[in-house]
Amino acid sequence: MDLVRQRRLVALGVTGALLLAALLAAVSIGAVALAPSGVLASVLHRVGVQAGNPLSPMESGILFDLRLPRVVLAALVGGMLAVAGASYQGVFRNPLADPYLLGAAAGAGLGATVVIAYSPNGSGPAGLPVLPVAAFAGALTGVSLSYALGAVAARHGGGSATLLLAGVAVTAFLTAIQTVVQQANSDSLRQVYSWILGQLGAGHWDEVRLVLPYMAFSTGVLLISGRALDVLSVGDDEAITLGVHPRRVRFVVLLAASLGTASAVSVSGLIGFVGLVIPHVVRRLAGSSYRTVLPVSLLAGAAFLVLADLVARTVLSPAELPIGVVTAFVGAPFFAALLRVGGGSS
Amino acid sequence: MSAGTASRLEESAAGSDDALLEVRDLSVTLGRTPALAGVDLTAEAGTWLAVVGPNGAGKSTLLRAIAALVPGRGLRGTVRLAGQDAARMPARERARWIAFAPQVPLVPEAMSAREYVMLGRTPHRALLAAPRSADHDAVVHALGRLDLEPLADRALRTLSGGERQRAVLARALAQQPRLLLLDEPTASLDLGHAQQVLELVDTLRRDEGLTVLSSLHDLVLAGQYADRIVLLTRGRVVADGAPAEVLTAPALAEHYGVSAEVETGPGGVRVHPVRPAPAVTRRDGSS
Numbered sequence: 001m002d003l004v005r006q007r008r009l010v011a012l013g014v015t016g017a018l019l020l021a022a023l024l025a026a027v028s029i030g031a032v033a034l035a036p037s038g039v040l041a042s043v044l045h046r047v048g049v050q051a052g053n054p055l056s057p058m059e060s061g062i063l064f065d066l067r068l069p070r071v072v073l074a075a076l077v078g079g080m081l082a083v084a085g086a087s088y089q090g091v092f093r094n095p096l097a098d099p100y101l102l103g104a105a106a107g108a109g110l111g112a113t114v115v116i117a118y119s120p121n122g123s124g125p126a127g128l129p130v131l132p133v134a135a136f137a138g139a140l141t142g143v144s145l146s147y148a149l150g151a152v153a154a155r156h157g158g159g160s161a162t163l164l165l166a167g168v169a170v171t172a173f174l175t176a177i178q179t180v181v182q183q184a185n186s187d188s189l190r191q192v193y194s195w196i197l198g199q200l201g202a203g204h205w206d207e208v209r210l211v212l213p214y215m216a217f218s219t220g221v222l223l224i225s226g227r228a229l230d231v232l233s234v235g236d237d238e239a240i241t242l243g244v245h246p247r248r249v250r251f252v253v254l255l256a257a258s259l260g261t262a263s264a265v266s267v268s269g270l271i272g273f274v275g276l277v278i279p280h281v282v283r284r285l286a287g288s289s290y291r292t293v294l295p296v297s298l299l300a301g302a303a304f305l306v307l308a309d310l311v312a313r314t315v316l317s318p319a320e321l322p323i324g325v326v327t328a329f330v331g332a333p334f335f336a337a338l339l340r341v342g343g344g345s346s
Numbered sequence: 347m348s349a350g351t352a353s354r355l356e357e358s359a360a361g362s363d364d365a366l367l368e369v370r371d372l373s374v375t376l377g378r379t380p381a382l383a384g385v386d387l388t389a390e391a392g393t394w395l396a397v398v399g400p401n402g403a404g405k406s407t408l409l410r411a412i413a414a415l416v417p418g419r420g421l422r423g424t425v426r427l428a429g430q431d432a433a434r435m436p437a438r439e440r441a442r443w444i445a446f447a448p449q450v451p452l453v454p455e456a457m458s459a460r461e462y463v464m465l466g467r468t469p470h471r472a473l474l475a476a477p478r479s480a481d482h483d484a485v486v487h488a489l490g491r492l493d494l495e496p497l498a499d500r501a502l503r504t505l506s507g508g509e510r511q512r513a514v515l516a517r518a519l520a521q522q523p524r525l526l527l528l529d530e531p532t533a534s535l536d537l538g539h540a541q542q543v544l545e546l547v548d549t550l551r552r553d554e555g556l557t558v559l560s561s562l563h564d565l566v567l568a569g570q571y572a573d574r575i576v577l578l579t580r581g582r583v584v585a586d587g588a589p590a591e592v593l594t595a596p597a598l599a600e601h602y603g604v605s606a607e608v609e610t611g612p613g614g615v616r617v618h619p620v621r622p623a624p625a626v627t628r629r630d631g632s633s
Contacts, residue, residue, distance in 0.1 A: 003499045004461055093452075224474050230461070231468050235452035241413050242521070243441030243469035288456035288501075 004289060008296070011286035015299035022306040023075065027067045029310060031317060034059055034067075070203030073211075073267060074309040074323075075302035077200070078274055080215050080264040082301020084257040085275025086282070086293050087222050090229035091250050091257075092160050098276040099261040102167035102254070106174035107142025108135040108265040113178050113192050117185035131195075132210060132266035138174075139262035146170040147254065160236075160250065197322035198271035200309050211263040218260030219298065225253050226291035233290075273327040274301050277335050284338060304331070365428075366391040366557040367412070367525055372423035374404075374411050374581075381407040382581045385423070389525070389574075394551055394558040396572035398565060398592075400602050403578040405561035406449060409529045412559070413446040427525065441469035445518035449529040451510075455503035459513045462502055463488050466520030488520040491554075492546060508539035512546070519550060526551075528560035532567060540564070544571050569593050569608075569615030577601060589615040 028036045034055060041052035042060055055063060084099035091097070100106075111134035119130055149170065150163035182192055228249045231239050236246040261275075278301040279293055286292050305323070308330060312321045367389040374382040382404045389395040397405045410416050412425050414432060425432040427443045435443070445466070454462065466488070467481040477485075489495050492512040502510060511531065518526055531547065532540035548571060551558050562568040568575055568589070575592040577585040579601045585592040593615050598606045605622040608615060 004458060228473055231465055233454040234465060237415050237448060240415060240437065241441055241444065241446040242465060243438035244473065245437065283456065289461055
């Protein structure tokens with residue numbers, strides 16, 4: 001009876017199946033091909049279910065120690081960026097918003113550049129991996145600066161647009177510093193560059209464990225914010241007359257989305273396009289309610305980045321393409337086609 | 347509480363048996379610009395009160411102040427809803443009293459009319475909770491009252507201006523308020539659709555027991571639909587009463603700088619702007 005609900009359930013089913021297929025394909029394909037049936041049997045075996053013929057010990061090592069962590073990391077990062085992007089778009093009521101908008105990318109870039117330039121061996125006190133921590137801290141610093149600046153400016157009038165402008169200013173400022181550091185240490189240019197283009201090459205379980213708590217918290221908060229974002233879509237004034245506090249909603253959602261973005265960026269660099277485009281694709285195909293857009297974006301973003309990473313590591317094998325290049329190269333034409341199709345039918 | 351405040355409270359409670367909305371001594375300063383100065387008005391339950399006045403008189407500001415959309419530091423005076431101080435109500439409770447339709451509603455284009463109307467149920471349940479059957483019933487009722495059932499699952503983007511305005515009213519109705527605040531409900535509609543929308547509002551007012559407070563720049567429509575009219579000029583109330591008392595030719599000449607004839611008939615007061623005779627020097631509205 002309720003069309004919106006029906007569409008949501010269908011979209012969740014389809015993207016969920018797509019994600020499972022992408023995961024299976026991505027762990028099976030590579031320099032050593034693994035039989036998908038063996039992969040399934042081995043995974044089931046791990047969780048205590050005996051079924052079919054598991055992989056050999058050598059193959060099993062490839063699956064669990066090399067491919068699976070990387071694929072899982074791709075899924076986490078892709079899902080996180082997409083759901084954070086959808087949330088940013090809702091908070092700002094702006095289809096061009098993406099999770100890097102409030103200085104998260106510039107801050108993370110600065111943090112990573114400083115580490116690469118001044119601590120090239122990349123391990124810090126207490127064995128903490130320095131690069132992800134610096135990128136994470138940089139991203140959160142960038143967003144906090146933007147929010148503080150935006151809040152000060154908002155006291156003199158102006159709403160979410162002020163915050164966007166603050167993000168632009170902070171991004172420019174942090175990028176300027178990052179460029180200076182980079183120029184002063186041109187021997188590390190190549191490494192900085194490859195970080196900025198995004199990479200999942202070092203995907204280990206350690207990194208999965210590092211980001212999982214933040215991502216789980218962030219995703220959980222965002223997924224329950226769908227109704228609040230739907231109310232915000234009628235404008236701040238009307239949201240207030242419906243009994244909702246737009247600033248509170250905005251604060252909570254931005255906090256969660258930025259935390260998730262920072263954790264994604266910390267282990268993957270700056271993978272563009274996912275956070276901007278996946279929510280749009282979902283909106284076109286599944287409806288615009290944030291109750292639908294948020295969870296479906298999570299699944300679709302995860303599937304998309306798993307497939308993009310598969311392309312990145314197989315096309316020029318044994319060399320790897322930067323995954324940010326793949327997301328844009330595959331994603332942009334697909335998106336353009338969708339705009340055309342959607343534009344024709346509506 | 348001072349003795350003066352207490353006696354004022356008693357006085358207003360005593361004199362307001364049927365007053366759903368009482369605004370007392372309301373002043374609003376936006377930035378450094380005074381927008382409203384000492385506005386008093388009363389809306390009896392179940393009636394239609396129209397706020398009229400020339401451009402920039404403060405009509406929208408008055409409605410926004412009643413809807414608690416004006417920042418507190420620029421606001422003085424009281425707004426009471428059935429005797430309760432609206433400023434002290436939690437936002438959600440206030441939202442169950444007042445529904446507000448702004449002059450230019452921000453319509454989420456891809457949202458279906460049904461989803462949009464469901465947003466009106468927001469103050470009736472916890473923000474994160476799923477709609478209950480009472481919510482669905484209220485939405486179906488509102489869609490039905492505004493003849494939107496056939497359009498319920500269409501995206502708002504595909505609706506005409508008049509249909510969208512009905513969707514906005516349906517959302518306000520689903521909110522089940524006591525007071526409906528409409529800021530220029532006919533601003534973007536042609537004459538025919540304007541009349542249809544106001545007829546609908548009037549029907550809802552009667553059938554659902556709503557009190558309506560609307561700003562209307564169109565004096566012809568104000569004279570025909572309002573039970574009572576408040577004439578606002580430069581942030582002050584200069585006339586308040588039945589349409590025939592407020593919309594007089596001298597008052598219109600003074601406050602609007604318009605030359606008009608006014609006649610009273612079965613449909614209410616009819617205002618006819620008439621081109622000034624060539625011999626009369628043009629009024630510039632500064633008198």
